[in-house]
Amino acid sequence: MSNQNQKDLQKRELDAMCVNESQLSHPWYYNIKYLLVGIIFGIVFVKAEIVSWFRIQEMFRLQSFHMYGIIGSAIMVGALSVWVIRRFQIKTIYGEPIVIVNKPFNKGIIYGGLLFGMGWAITGACPGPLFAQIGSGASVVIITILSALLGTWTYGWLRDRLPH
């Protein structure tokens, strides 16, 4: 990988779980498979009411098991899959080795985590559900997304001055 590419990759990896650079270059329509995964995901979001403000309020008041069951079983299936992928060194459909990098701790995880938790309880949605809510016809959530974009932008602007 060229120096310039390497630098760009490092920057994209900042404050994200992990970004993998593929050595392959594909035409744009290869991305349609991610659209399909997103569609299935969005349907599950709405039909299991994971994107419901009411279900989030129940969760944070310990009034229902529903959300805990969903997050818990999702983690179990996810963890088992990651274990299988690592154990058997499963490759992508294009034959590239799958890489999962662990992100180290920084103080932003605590400060940012607490702030996001507050926003999650107020809006009743994390970023994914916001997109699903708009799709379902709740057009006013566009305001929430614009505000979330402003929050993201403000973080980028202040990043060097914030404790990490």
Place this chain on the structure above:
Amino acid sequence: MLQFLQQLWPWYIAGPLIGLTVPALLILGNKNFGISSSLRHVCAACIPANIEYFKYDWKKEIWNLIFVLGIMIGGFLAAYYLDNPSEIVVAPSLKTELQSYGIQDYSNALIPTDIVNWASVFTFKGFIILVIGGFLVGFGTRYAGGCTSGHSIMGISAMNWASLLATICFMIGGFFTANLVLPFILSH
């Protein structure tokens, strides 16, 4: 069959399906499941403003934007073709509490339309829920380096202990706000 799909999907169906997104994205193209990064890519594409944090080749992360577009389309399909004709059923104690704030409309299962609608954007409650809440979601997720998908599901699945810590912080912030802050806001 259609009737079955229209009802509330139980957690033991929905949870594993969401968990399967992790290997699906990894195997389809070495992508790590995460949604909040999409907001950063939009900033990088639309308003980079010469900020170092937004100066990168966002086109290489276009899959993430296409993925969230898919979530939006999925939300549309679920709402228009698999709509549950009956109202959302919530815990009786929550219903009693919300009643005291004047929230009685359960026809939209996803948002409390009594307080979240276009006319309420500049009311006290509406502004806090939509504008302040949204800002906290965008700022907090980026500061923490991920959201419920990136940290709580992808990160914990990969046994990343910092992601577990992040999730604990999400829950602390949420419990505190839902039980102590939100009642104050909603009763005004």
